[in-house]
Amino acid sequence: MEQVLGYLEVVDCEIEGGDQGMTILNNELQSGIEGFLAIRRHSMVKIGRHKKECDVVFNEPSISSVHCVVWVTLFDDEAMPMFYIKDTSLNGITINGQSLKKNIAYLLQDNDIIDIWNHTIDLSPDDDDHVVNKPLFKFVSHRSQTGSASGMDIYEKLNISKTIGDWEIGTRVVGNGTFGHVLVCYKDSTSLSSLKETKKPQQRKCEFAVKIIKMKPNRIDKEAKILLTLKHPNIIQVYRTFNDLNGNLYIFQDLIPGGDLFSYLAKGSCLSSISEQEALLIVFQILHALKYLHDHGIVHRDLKLDNILLNSPEPCTRITLADFGIAKTLTSEIKRMHTVVGTPEYCAPEVGFKADRQMYSDFSRVATIEQEHTGYDQKCDLWSLGVITHIMLSGISPFYGDGTEKSIVKNTKIGNLNFSTQHWSNVSPNAKEFVKALLTVDVEKRLDAQGALNHPWISKHLATLQQIYDKKILTPKEKLKLDKGSELNKENINIVKREDWKKKTPKATLPHSLKKVFKPTYSSKKIYKSKIEYFK
Numbered sequence: 149m150e151q152v153l154g155y156l157e158v159v160d161c162e163i164e165g166g167d168q169g170m171t172i173l174n175n176e177l178q179s180g181i182e183g184f185l186a187i188r189r190h191s192m193v194k195i196g197r198h199k200k201e202c203d204v205v206f207n208e209p210s211i212s213s214v215h216c217v218v219w220v221t222l223f224d225d226e227a228m229p230m231f232y233i234k235d236t237s238l239n240g241i242t243i244n245g246q247s248l249k250k251n252i253a254y255l256l257q258d259n260d261i262i263d264i265w266n267h268t269i270d271l272s273p274d275d276d277d278h279v280v281n282k283p284l285f286k287f288v289s290h291r292s293q294t295g296s297a298s299g300m301d302i303y304e305k306l307n308i309s310k311t312i313g314d315w316e317i318g319t320r321v322v323g324n325g326t327f328g329h330v331l332v333c334y335k336d337s338t339s340l341s342s343l344k345e346t347k348k349p350q351q352r353k354c355e356f357a358v359k360i361i362k363m364k365p366n367r368i369d370k371e372a373k374i375l376l377t378l379k380h381p382n383i384i385q386v387y388r389t390f391n392d393l394n395g396n397l398y399i400f401q402d403l404i405p406g407g408d409l410f411s412y413l414a415k416g417s418c419l420s421s422i423s424e425q426e427a428l429l430i431v432f433q434i435l436h437a438l439k440y441l442h443d444h445g446i447v448h449r450d451l452k453l454d455n456i457l458l459n460s461p462e463p464c465t466r467i468t469l470a471d472f473g474i475a476k477t478l479t480s481e482i483k484r485m486h487t488v489v490g491t492p493e494y495c496a497p498e499v500g501f502k503a504d505r506q507m508y509s510d511f512s513r514v515a516t517i518e519q520e521h522t523g524y525d526q527k528c529d530l531w532s533l534g535v536i537t538h539i540m541l542s543g544i545s546p547f548y549g550d551g552t553e554k555s556i557v558k559n560t561k562i563g564n565l566n567f568s569t570q571h572w573s574n575v576s577p578n579a580k581e582f583v584k585a586l587l588t589v590d591v592e593k594r595l596d597a598q599g600a601l602n603h604p605w606i607s608k609h610l611a612t613l614q615q616i617y618d619k620k621i622l623t624p625k626e627k628l629k630l631d632k633g634s635e636l637n638k639e640n641i642n643i644v645k646r647e648d649w650k651k652k653t654p655k656a657t658l659p660h661s662l663k664k665v666f667k668p669t670y671s672s673k674k675i676y677k678s679k680i681e682y683f684k
C-alpha cells in the first residue's frame with residue numbers, strides 16, 4: 149500500500165446523542181489513527197452521501213452523493229507532494245471561510261479548515277440556529293510543504309521575479325523539466341469587490357502554473373509563440389508570456405492538478421498497465437489534440453508520458469498535452485523537418501536518432517542536428533502515441549531494450565513488437581492492431597491522426613467515447629465552441645493544408661555550417677532519477 153502523505157483530521161466533532169450520521173469507512177483503518185483520514189498517492193478521499201463511492205459518508209440530505217474529493221500528486225521522489233481538493237457538491241464547501249468554484253481543483257495548505265456544511269451562507273456568531281457540532285476537516289501534510297527550497301530563496305535561487313504584472317508567482321514547485329521549472333502562480337482578481345456587493349462569501353483564489361525557462365541570449369522562444377495560438381480542451385491553455393531582463397521566459401498557463409501520466413502509471417518500482425477502456429479514453433483525447441495540431445500545421449515532436457497531464461488522478465478524466473518546447477509549425481515553405489529532436493524512447497525511426505552520445509555533447513534548447521534522411525513529418529507524433537499506448541496497455545516500453553540509448557535507437561529502427569507475453573494476454577486483438585498500425589516503421593503505411601480515429605479499436609466504440617467526451621470531459625461551453633468549429637486564437641499563422649504535406653520535398657538543404665549539436669531529453673528523466681524499472 150502507498151505511503152501516507154497527508155491527513156484530513158476530523159475536528160469540531162463533539163457528537164451528542166449519536167454519530168451525527170457520519171460513517172468513516174475503509175480510510176480510517178488505513179490511516180491507523182482514529183479521527184484522521186489518510187491521503188495517499190493513487191487513491192482519492194471522497195466525502196459524501198454515497199456509501200459505495202465515498203470513504204466518509206454523511207447521511208444528510210444537504211450533502212451531495214459525492215460532495216468533495218481530495219487527492220495528492222507527487223512529481224517525483226524528491227518533489228513536495230501537492231494536495232488538491234475539488235468541490236463536487238450542490239450546496240458548496242468552504243476552506244477557511246472562503247468558497248470554492250465548483251469542479252475546480254484547489255491546492256490545500258497545512259491547517260486549512262474544510263467546511264462541507266457551507267456555514268458561510270448565513271453564519272453569524274450570534275445565530276443560535278446555525279448548524280453546530282458538524283464535523284469539519286483540518287488538512288495536515290506529512291512533510292513540510294515548503295521543503296528545502298524555502299519560499300524566500302526560490303526567487304533568488306532561480307533568479308526570477310515574484311510578480312509579473314497582475315500575476316503573482318508562488319513558491320511551490322509543480323514539476324521540473326530539462327528546460328524549465330513549473331511553479332504555482334496566482335492572478336490578481338478584481339472581481340472580489342463585486343462579490344462583496346452581493347454579500348457572497350469571499351472566493352478562494354484559483355491557482356495557475358507558470359513555466360519558467362532560462363533562455364539563451366537572442367533566442368526567440370517558439371514554445372511561447374506556438375502556445376499562444378492554440379485553443380483546444382486537450383491542449384494546455386496559455387494566458388500570457390513574458391521575457392524578463394535576466395533572460396527568463398515566463399509562460400503563464402492553467403495548472404493541471406492530476407499530475408502527469410508517467411506518475412499515474414508509476415506504481416511501486418515499475419510502470420503498471422491500465423484497463424483497455426481507460427487507455428482508450430486517453431488515446432481518444434490525445435488523438436483529438438493531435439488532429440487539431442496537425443490540421444493547423446503544428447507537430448508536437450515530444451509526446452511522452454511526462455507531457456500528458458491529467459485533470460485528476462482517476463479514470464475518465466480530462467487529458468491535457470503540455471510541453472511544446474520543441475514543437476514545430478509547418479508552413480507552405482517548410483513541409484518537412486530535418487532536425488533530430490525528441491526523446492529516443494518515444495522517437496520515430498525516421499527522425500534519425502543516433503546512438504552516439506558524442507554527437508549530442510553540446511546542449512541547445514533550439515536543438516539542431518542535421519538529419520541525413522529526407523526529413524520527417526507530423527506522423528512522428530503518431531509513432532510516439534504508439535509507444536504511449538503500448539506502455540498503457542502492457543506496462544512495457546516497446547523498444548527500451550537494456551535501457552541504453554544505443555539499444556533504444558537500434559530497437560526502434562527494427563520496430564519489432566512482441567505481443568506474445570503474458571502482459572498482452574487480456575488485451576483485445578483490435579488494441580494490438582492499433583499499436584501495430586502506429587508503430588509501423590514505414591511512414592507511408594503508418595496511420596495519421598484521422599486514420600487512427602478511424603481504426604476499429606476506436607471506431608467500434610466511437611459513440612460511447614464521444615458521449616463520455618461530450619458529457620464528462622468537456623464543459624457545456626467548450627462543447628458549444630467545438631461544435632461551432634475550432635478556431636486559432638491568432639490569425640497570422642501560416643496554415644498548411646494537409647494535402648500539401650503529402651507532396652514530397654527535396655532532401656535536407658541546410659548548409660553544413662549550420663550544423664549544431666543536440667543533446668536528447670528523456671521522459672526517462674524520471675526513470676533515471678528514481679530508477680523505475682520497466683520490466684516487472
Ligand SMILES: Nc1ncnc2c1ncn2[C@@H]1O[C@H](COP(=O)(O)OP(=O)(O)OP(=O)(O)O)[C@@H](O)[C@H]1O
Binds near residue numbers: 327
Ligand atoms: N501546467 C501544468 N500543470 C501541472 N503540471 C505541469 C504543468 N506544466 C508542466 N507540469 C509538470 O512539470 C513537468 C515539467 O514540465 P515541462 O515538461 O513543460 O518542462 P520541460 O523542461 O520542457 O520538460 P522536458 O524535460 O520534458 O523537456 C511536467 O512533466 C509536468 O509534470
